[in-house]
Amino acid sequence: MKRRSLFLNFAAAGGFLFLYAPIIALIIYSFNKSKLVTVWGGWSLKWYGELFQNEQIINAALLSFKIAFISASLAVVLGTMAGFVLSRYGPFRGKMILSGWITAPLVMPEVITGLSLLLLFVAMEGLFGWPSGRGTSTIIIAHTTFCMAYVAVVVQARLASMDETLEEAAMDLGAKPSSLFFLVTLPLIAPAIISGWLLSFTLSLDDLVIASFVSGPGNSTLPMVIFSKVRLGVTPEVNALATIMIAIVAIGVIAAMYQMRRQARLLAKPE
Amino acid sequence: MSISTGSAWVDGSSALMKRYNIFRSINWGKAAVVAVPGLWLAIFFFIPFLVVFKISLSETAIAVPPYTSLLEWDLEEAYVTFKMNLGNYLYLIEDAFYLDAYLSSIKIAGVSTFFALIVAFPIAYLIARSEGSTRGLLLALVILPFWTSFLLRVYAWMGFLKKNGIVNEFLLSTGLIDQPLTMLQTDFAVYIGIVYTYLPFMVLPLYSALEKMDVTLLEAAEDLGCPPVKGFFLITLPQVIPGIIAGCMLVFIPAVGEFVIPALLGGSDTLMIGRVLWDEFFLNRDWPMASAVAIVMLVVLVLPIMLIRNGQGKSEEAI
Numbered sequence: 001m002k003r004r005s006l007f008l009n010f011a012a013a014g015g016f017l018f019l020y021a022p023i024i025a026l027i028i029y030s031f032n033k034s035k036l037v038t039v040w041g042g043w044s045l046k047w048y049g050e051l052f053q054n055e056q057i058i059n060a061a062l063l064s065f066k067i068a069f070i071s072a073s074l075a076v077v078l079g080t081m082a083g084f085v086l087s088r089y090g091p092f093r094g095k096m097i098l099s100g101w102i103t104a105p106l107v108m109p110e111v112i113t114g115l116s117l118l119l120l121f122v123a124m125e126g127l128f129g130w131p132s133g134r135g136t137s138t139i140i141i142a143h144t145t146f147c148m149a150y151v152a153v154v155v156q157a158r159l160a161s162m163d164e165t166l167e168e169a170a171m172d173l174g175a176k177p178s179s180l181f182f183l184v185t186l187p188l189i190a191p192a193i194i195s196g197w198l199l200s201f202t203l204s205l206d207d208l209v210i211a212s213f214v215s216g217p218g219n220s221t222l223p224m225v226i227f228s229k230v231r232l233g234v235t236p237e238v239n240a241l242a243t244i245m246i247a248i249v250a251i252g253v254i255a256a257m258y259q260m261r262r263q264a265r266l267l268a269k270p271e
Numbered sequence: 272m273s274i275s276t277g278s279a280w281v282d283g284s285s286a287l288m289k290r291y292n293i294f295r296s297i298n299w300g301k302a303a304v305v306a307v308p309g310l311w312l313a314i315f316f317f318i319p320f321l322v323v324f325k326i327s328l329s330e331t332a333i334a335v336p337p338y339t340s341l342l343e344w345d346l347e348e349a350y351v352t353f354k355m356n357l358g359n360y361l362y363l364i365e366d367a368f369y370l371d372a373y374l375s376s377i378k379i380a381g382v383s384t385f386f387a388l389i390v391a392f393p394i395a396y397l398i399a400r401s402e403g404s405t406r407g408l409l410l411a412l413v414i415l416p417f418w419t420s421f422l423l424r425v426y427a428w429m430g431f432l433k434k435n436g437i438v439n440e441f442l443l444s445t446g447l448i449d450q451p452l453t454m455l456q457t458d459f460a461v462y463i464g465i466v467y468t469y470l471p472f473m474v475l476p477l478y479s480a481l482e483k484m485d486v487t488l489l490e491a492a493e494d495l496g497c498p499p500v501k502g503f504f505l506i507t508l509p510q511v512i513p514g515i516i517a518g519c520m521l522v523f524i525p526a527v528g529e530f531v532i533p534a535l536l537g538g539s540d541t542l543m544i545g546r547v548l549w550d551e552f553f554l555n556r557d558w559p560m561a562s563a564v565a566i567v568m569l570v571v572l573v574l575p576i577m578l579i580r581n582g583q584g585k586s587e588e589a590i
Contacts, residue, residue: 011393018390019416019470022427025437029430082308092305100577101312107576109528111545112565115552116319119562122336123322145315148308177300206420209530213552223422230535234430242423249419257411 023246030239047240054237057225064205064222067136071143072200076193078144079151079200084185086152087159105149114213117142121214134216142214143207147200154199158192159185320569327562328355338559359563368547369564373571375542379458379533380526383465387473387522388515390466395477395514399484410478417471425464425535432460432536460536461543465526472521480514481507524576528568544568 030048034041051057082102086095105113121131121138131138170184186193208223215221220228229235329338341354363369398409416424431437432454439451454460484507492502530545537543544564552561 008393008396012397015390015394015470016412018467019413022431022467023416023419023424025431026423026427078308078311081304082312085305085308089301089305094305094309098305098309098312101309101316103580104577105316107524107573107580109525109545109568109573111528111530111548112323112568112573115548115561115565116323117315119322119326119558120315120319126336141315145311148311152308202418206422208422209549223420226422226426227531227535230426230429234426234433238423238426239430242420242426245423246419250415253411253415253418257407261407 026239027243027246030236030243032236032239035236047236048244051237051240051244056220057222057237057241060220060222060225063136063219067139067143067211067221068201068204071140071147071204072197074140074144075147075151075200076197079148079196080155080189080193082148083152083155083159084181087156088185102149102152105146106153108146110207110209111213113146114142114210117145117210118213134214135219138214138216139211139219139221142210143200143204146210147203150199150203151193151196154192154196155189158189162188323562323565326559327359327566328357329559330356330358331557331559336558337556356559359560360567362560363563363567368542369544369567372542372544372547373568376527376544377572379461379541379543380465380523380529383462383469383526384473384519384523386462387466387470388477388519391470391473391477391518394470395474395481398474398478399481413471413474421468422531424468425532428460428464428467428536429455432463455536456538456541458537458541461533461541464532464536465522465529468532469522469526473518476514476517476521477511478514480511480517484510520576520580527572544572 031043031045032040033044033046082098086099086102089095117138118134121134125131125133166188167180167184170180175184206223207221208227211221212224212227215224226238226241230238325341326338329341331337332339339354339356394409394413398406398413401409429436433439434451434453434455436455438454439448442448443451488506488510489502492506493499497505528545529543530549533541533543533546534549537546548561548564548568551557551564
């Protein structure tokens with residue numbers, strides 16, 4: 001028994017090392033003074049300075065944040081509606097189709113989603129003259145479409161695991177459907193909506209393939225700029241950028257965990 | 272409306288209310304709530320596939336957009352010609368390159384999924400068997416990389432695996448090798464990249480299956496003299512098979528169509544269908560051919576996966 005758990009701990013430690021070694025190496029090398037990425041030339045913040053002077057990267061980052069914010073917000077509205085419909089409406093005509101359309105983007109290869117949306121936009125431009133050219137708005141539409149599927153799944157899972165008696169009570173007490181939703185259901189599923197928004201924001205911020213298909217000239221998002229840079233090899237500026245992004249995410253996740261733990265402790269307290 | 276005059280009254284009024292709602296206000300509101308996401312998905316998810324199918328039947332042309340139209344109008348002669356070109360699909364069958372790319376994608380995704388399972392299992396097991404706050408911490412350690420950029424995590428391996436990278440430096444300094452190994456731009460690097468980026472998807476379902484497992488069965492077997500290895504294969508493994516299947520699907524599905532990992536870590540001979548589609552579109556500018564590749568990918572790879580998932584969902588509901 002003892003020996004087996006030792007082997008297991010060893011294998012698991014190897015797994016965690018595998019998960020973190022490349023990230024840690026990348027962080028350390030972002031502080032490397034030398035331009036040769038693998039030769040250690042002492043500690044320096046030089047590449048961070050260069051990063052903040054690189055207008056191409058800064059502009060791309062701003063564009064990506066804008067797209068991610070708008071797409072995540074739209075995806076939350078549409079995804080919540082879809083998730084709510086699928087779990088609270090009972091059977092209705094077209095339910096199978098809707099639930100198929102909701103889960104399909106989750107298994108669809110990104111190259112197919114990207115290509116099909118681009119061809120749609122081109123065809124629509126030919127037919128209606130909209131969207132004229134491709135750019136920020138087409139990327140937002142594309143991101144909203146695949147993010148809303150994730151939101152719908154998260155919201156649906158939350159609604160399925162939730163106690164329905166509160167909603168039934170409100171209904172029996174005469175709440176209108178709209179106030180039932182906004183005053184009772186919405187506050188109850190708020191955690192799922194928040195995590196759906198964060199997930200959408202992250203996915204949108206990270207998307208390279210779909211954005212490459214549906215963006216136009218002069219509308220490069222951050223992943224597109226990073227990809228064109230790293231395709232040619234490792235660059236110290238991207239190391240610095242990666243370190244900043246990892247730090248932001250790590251702080252966010254740790255803060256969220258701390259908050260959740262505090263809430264759990266408050267709830268666990270006897271009255 | 273007063274509802275404070277006794278329970279009979281409450282029941283009566285709420286039934287009335289429900290009926291009122293169903294016939295007057297809900298239906299329109301309800302229809303709108305269904306229609307908005309439904310229409311969005313119809314326009315931006317479903318119709319695009321019809322467009323892709325249509326363009327896969329056209330021919331590439333030097334024009335904007337770069338393909339021919341299926342319908343041609345001749346106003347003077349007053350007839351319409353409909354031309355359907357199956358050449359792209361024929362070419363897909365004739366040229367062994369495309370079949371190789373499909374098979375190679377399935378092989379690479381399959382092998383990576385297997386290794387992801389091997390790496391993920393001990394991690395999931397350790398998490399499921401640890402207590403309270405340690406468990407939370409370990410889970411967070413698995414999930415944290417998932418929230419960081421996918422592209423940057425793939426990029427991190429470029430610095431790790433290249434010729435004068437950290438792995439080679441380390442192996443050289445220990446004297447295990449005396450020539451740096453070529454690891455970047457090989458299939459090996461693609462396997463590592465897929466296992467690495469999709470590991471959380473494997474760990475989480477395994478963990479939830481292991482957590483639900485009945486440990487007393489294992490203890491009973493041990494008391495009866497069952498050796499640990501045998502106990503693992505006869506008792507633990509059968510109980511976590513649903514978790515294994517779920518994890519394998521979550522890794523295999525996105526890995527098959529992967530573009531970024533073979534593009535950054537793979538060599539020029541690493542054949543994956545997602546990359547072929549990308550090159551067909553961005554390098555050759557052959558939109559009809561890229562569309563045909565997409566349609567075949569959809570029919571051969573995506574539809575079976577969706578049907579399996581659907582079947583699984585139904586059988587789970589039945590249980």
